[in-house]
Amino acid sequence: MKHTLTRNEAWSLLALVAACLGVIANTFQGDGEPLIASLAISGIAFAAAFSLIRWLGGVFMKAGLKGKDMSKLRQVEIPETMGAVCAIVYILLLIVFIPFPFYKDIVAATSGGGNRDVVLPVHHVETGRFLHRFPHNKLASFLSGLLSLQSIVILGIGDDMLDIRWRHKVLIPAFASIPMLIVYFVDFGVTHVVVPVPLQRYLGRFIDLGWLYYVYMAAVAIFCPNSINMLAGINGIEVSQSLVIATLLVINDALYLAPFTPYPHPATDSHLFSIYLLLPFIAVSFALWWHNWYPAKVFVGDTYCYFAGMVFAVVAILGHFSKTLLLMFIPQIFNFVYSTPQLFHLVPCPRHRLPHFNARTGLLEPSVTEWPRPPPLIIATALELLHQLRLVRIRKNEVGEIVESTNLTILNLWLVWFGPLREDRLAIHIVMLQVVCGIAGLLVRHKLALWVFSEDNRGFGSLAKS
Amino acid sequence: MKHTLTRNEAWSLLALVAACLGVIANTFQGDGEPLIASLAISGIAFAAAFSLIRWLGGVFMKAGLKGKDMSKLRQVEIPETMGAVCAIVYILLLIVFIPFPFYKDIVAATSGGGNRDVVLPVHHVETGRFLHRFPHNKLASFLSGLLSLQSIVILGIGDDMLDIRWRHKVLIPAFASIPMLIVYFVDFGVTHVVVPVPLQRYLGRFIDLGWLYYVYMAAVAIFCPNSINMLAGINGIEVSQSLVIATLLVINDALYLAPFTPYPHPATDSHLFSIYLLLPFIAVSFALWWHNWYPAKVFVGDTYCYFAGMVFAVVAILGHFSKTLLLMFIPQIFNFVYSTPQLFHLVPCPRHRLPHFNARTGLLEPSVTEWPRPPPLIIATALELLHQLRLVRIRKNEVGEIVESTNLTILNLWLVWFGPLREDRLAIHIVMLQVVCGIAGLLVRHKLALWVFSEDNRGFGSLAKS
Numbered sequence: 016m017k018h019t020l021t022r023n024e025a026w027s028l029l030a031l032v033a034a035c036l037g038v039i040a041n042t043f044q045g046d047g048e049p050l051i052a053s054l055a056i057s058g059i060a061f062a063a064a065f066s067l068i069r070w071l072g073g074v075f076m077k078a079g080l081k082g083k084d085m086s087k088l089r090q091v092e093i094p095e096t097m098g099a100v101c102a103i104v105y106i107l108l109l110i111v112f113i114p115f116p117f118y119k120d121i122v123a124a125t126s127g128g129g130n131r132d133v134v135l136p137v138h139h140v141e142t143g144r145f146l147h148r149f150p151h152n153k154l155a156s157f158l159s160g161l162l163s164l165q166s167i168v169i170l171g172i173g174d175d176m177l178d179i180r181w182r183h184k185v186l187i188p189a190f191a192s193i194p195m196l197i198v199y200f201v202d203f204g205v206t207h208v209v210v211p212v213p214l215q216r217y218l219g220r221f222i223d224l225g226w227l228y229y230v231y232m233a234a235v236a237i238f239c240p241n242s243i244n245m246l247a248g249i250n251g252i253e254v255s256q257s258l259v260i261a262t263l264l265v266i267n268d269a270l271y272l273a274p275f276t277p278y279p280h281p282a283t284d285s286h287l288f289s290i291y292l293l294l295p296f297i298a299v300s301f302a303l304w305w306h307n308w309y310p311a312k313v314f315v316g317d318t319y320c321y322f323a324g325m326v327f328a329v330v331a332i333l334g335h336f337s338k339t340l341l342l343m344f345i346p347q348i349f350n351f352v353y354s355t356p357q358l359f360h361l362v363p364c365p366r367h368r369l370p371h372f373n374a375r376t377g378l379l380e381p382s383v384t385e386w387p388r389p390p391p392l393i394i395a396t397a398l399e400l401l402h403q404l405r406l407v408r409i410r411k412n413e414v415g416e417i418v419e420s421t422n423l424t425i426l427n428l429w430l431v432w433f434g435p436l437r438e439d440r441l442a443i444h445i446v447m448l449q450v451v452c453g454i455a456g457l458l459v460r461h462k463l464a465l466w467v468f469s470e471d472n473r474g475f476g477s478l479a480k481s
Numbered sequence: 482m483k484h485t486l487t488r489n490e491a492w493s494l495l496a497l498v499a500a501c502l503g504v505i506a507n508t509f510q511g512d513g514e515p516l517i518a519s520l521a522i523s524g525i526a527f528a529a530a531f532s533l534i535r536w537l538g539g540v541f542m543k544a545g546l547k548g549k550d551m552s553k554l555r556q557v558e559i560p561e562t563m564g565a566v567c568a569i570v571y572i573l574l575l576i577v578f579i580p581f582p583f584y585k586d587i588v589a590a591t592s593g594g595g596n597r598d599v600v601l602p603v604h605h606v607e608t609g610r611f612l613h614r615f616p617h618n619k620l621a622s623f624l625s626g627l628l629s630l631q632s633i634v635i636l637g638i639g640d641d642m643l644d645i646r647w648r649h650k651v652l653i654p655a656f657a658s659i660p661m662l663i664v665y666f667v668d669f670g671v672t673h674v675v676v677p678v679p680l681q682r683y684l685g686r687f688i689d690l691g692w693l694y695y696v697y698m699a700a701v702a703i704f705c706p707n708s709i710n711m712l713a714g715i716n717g718i719e720v721s722q723s724l725v726i727a728t729l730l731v732i733n734d735a736l737y738l739a740p741f742t743p744y745p746h747p748a749t750d751s752h753l754f755s756i757y758l759l760l761p762f763i764a765v766s767f768a769l770w771w772h773n774w775y776p777a778k779v780f781v782g783d784t785y786c787y788f789a790g791m792v793f794a795v796v797a798i799l800g801h802f803s804k805t806l807l808l809m810f811i812p813q814i815f816n817f818v819y820s821t822p823q824l825f826h827l828v829p830c831p832r833h834r835l836p837h838f839n840a841r842t843g844l845l846e847p848s849v850t851e852w853p854r855p856p857p858l859i860i861a862t863a864l865e866l867l868h869q870l871r872l873v874r875i876r877k878n879e880v881g882e883i884v885e886s887t888n889l890t891i892l893n894l895w896l897v898w899f900g901p902l903r904e905d906r907l908a909i910h911i912v913m914l915q916v917v918c919g920i921a922g923l924l925v926r927h928k929l930a931l932w933v934f935s936e937d938n939r940g941f942g943s944l945a946k947s
Contacts, residue, residue: 103636111663113664114666158664165635166572170569177541201620
C-alpha cells in the first residue's frame, strides 16, 4: 500500500470535511442542535481517521509497529496498532464536541434567562454568581467517560508496545474504568436497580445493590474490551463486530427519542449521550474497516479492541442500559464461555488460536491444540461428548487416545461446522451472526422484557395511555 | 543498572506504601481531610513510580525505547521515555484521589443535610432529585485538567515513538490544552482580568478580554511544556527544573491557605486544587530524578517535559494565577528568547544543541554551530556585539569572517561564562539559578505587585484591616 491518498480520495474527503464544517457553522448560528453537530463531527472524524491511517502507515512501520499477516500466501509486513490513530482522532473530536450538547445551557445562562425555567434565581452568596441549572453533572459524566477512554488508549498503546502478559492485560480495562466509576460514585451514586416483577413481592420494586453495583459495572467494563479482543484473529473481524454492535446500539437509542416516545422521556438524555459517543465511533471505525477488511492493509492492534469495548461500556454504564448492552454481546459471551477450558488451562492453550491457513487451498481450517500426553479421563470424556455434539473436533491415535482437539474459539467452531472457508467468507458469516443475535437481543429487550419488568422503559405503554 | 529493586529499597518502599495506606484509611474514617490524603497519595505515587521505573527498564529497552548518553566516556544504552511511566502513575493516582476533595460534599448530600447551608431544598421537578450544592463545577474543572494531562501524555508518547517533526511538535500542547479550555468556556467563561491601578482610570477596574483570554491561556499552555523541553540536554536538568518550579508553586499556594490568611479566602479553593495536583507531581518527579540525575540510568523523554509543563499550565490556568506561573519560568523565558535567532533560522540550527562533551577532560564545553558561508553583514554585526557583551562566543578565520558561534541556549551561555564544567556541576548551577529567579519572582509577585495592583490578592491587606 502506498502511504498517500489517491487524488480521488483526497478530493472526496476534502469535500466531506468542507460540508461538515458548513453544517457545524450553521449549527452554531442556530440553536446549537447537538445531534446534527454530532453527525457533522462524525464526518470530520471519518475523514481525519482515514487520512491519518494512510499517512502514518510508513511512520508506524519505521517505528517497529508492524506485523505479518499469517493467513496469506505472500506474507508482507503491514502497519500495526492503527486503532490507536482512530482512538486519538475520536477522543480529540469528542473533546471539540463538548460545547454542543451544552450550548443551549450556555446561551440560557449568559442571556440573563432567555429561557426562564432554566435559570433559578437562587443567589450564590460567596461568589456572587447566579446558580443556574447548568447541567454540570451531565458534563462531569461526559468528561469521566472521556477520561476512561483516554486511559484505555494509553494503557492499550502500552500493551501494544511492550507486549504485556495475558494475565496483566485482562486488568487493563479495570484500571481504565476507574475514572468513570469514581465520578459515578462522587456525582451520582445511584445503585438502585429495578426488580423483575415475579420477585417484587419479596424484594420490593427497587433494590439497592450498594458496592455490588460498582463491582457489576467494573465487570461490564472489563468484559466488553476483553471479549472483543478475544473474538479476533482474521482480517476485519474486530472492527466489523464493533460496527455492528455500535449500529444496533444507535438503533436502540433512536427508539427512545422523539417522535417515537413522549417528550421529554426521562431516558432521553442518556440515549442522546449514547448517540453522541457512538456516531463518531462508527465513523472512525468505518475508516479503519476500509483498511482492515480482507485483504488487510493495516492491523488494528489490541488498542482498538480495548477502545471499542470501552466505548460500549461507557455509553451503557453512564446511560444505564448495561443489560441491553450485554444482549448485543451474545456471540462474544458465547466465545468467552466456550473458551474457558483453554483460559483456565484445562485444555492446553497455545499463544495464538487463530484459524489455520492452508497455503495449498488458500482456505482457513480450524486450528488445533496438540495434547503432548493424552488428557485425563474426565476431560477426555467431555471432549468426546463435545465431539459427538459437533462442538469440537478431536483426532485420536491408533490406540484411541486424543492427540489433538480444535481450539475453543467461535471462529474455529464455525470452521468445524461449515468447513474450510476463505478468510473473508468466514468474517462475513460471523458478522451476520452478530447482526442476527443483536436484532434478536433487541426484540427480547423491548418485547419479552415486558413479561419480567412491569413496563418497557421506552414508554410505549404510557404513550398508548396518553 | 539491574532492573530490580534492592532488598533495602523494596522494604523501604513497602513501608512507605503501608504508612500511606494507613493514613488514607484514617482519612476516610474521619472527615476526609483531602490535604492529608493528597500527601499520602503522593507517597504511594513515589513508591509506584520508583518501582515501575526500575522494573520496566528492561521491557522499554526491548521495545526499542533506549538511547545513548552522548556526554559520557562509556556510551552504554539506557532506557528512554521513562517520564511516560511517571505520568501514567500520576494520572491514575490523581483519578483515585477524586473522591477526597469532594468527600465532605458527598457526606453532606447523602446524610440528608447534615450541613444545612450546603443543601438547597429547591425541588428539581423533572428528576425528583434535590438540588444540593455539590461542587459540580469544581469537579468538572478537575476532570478537564486530567483530560488535558492525559492528552499530553498520549501525544507525548506518540512523539517519543514516532519522532515527529519540530514544527508539528510545538503544537502538541495546543491540542492537549483543548479539553481544559473547552470546559473553561462551557463551565466558567470568566474572561475578565484585573486592570493595573495606573491604567484603571482609562479602562475601569476590570477588562473583559473575551476570546483573547482563550488565546492567552492557549499560549501559556503551549509555552510551558515547550520551554521545559527546550531547557534540556544534560542529565537531570528537565526533572530538576520542574521540581524547583513545582516546589515554589506549592510555597505560593501555601501562602493563600489558613492560618496565614482569613478563611474562607476566595482563592483558597483554587490553591488547594493546585496543591492537590502538585504534591503527587513532586513525588513522581522525585522518583524519576533519582534515576535521571548524573550519571543518568534512564532518560526522561519528551513525554516528561510536556507532561511537567502541562501540569503547571493546568494548575495556573484553572487556579487563575498564570502571571505568577510565568514569574517562575524566568530562566525558561530567557532561554526561549535567547534561542529565537536559531529557532527562526537567522543563525543555523543543528538538530541537537546540547553542550559538547570533551572526552579528553571529561568536561562540558559550549557546543558550536558552524557557518558554512559567512553570515550576512547585519547578523555578523549583531553576533560581534553579543560577543563583546559575552553573550555568545564566536570564532573567526584568518580573514575575519565568522566561521562558528556557540549555540544559543542558556546551558551553552553558562559554559561560555563559567568555562568547562562537569555535567553535574552545570546542572547544579542551572538549578540554583532557577531557585534564585523563582524566589525573586515570588517576592515581586507579593511585594512589588502592590504598586501596580490595588492589593495583593493574598489578602494581607484585608487581614490587617480586620
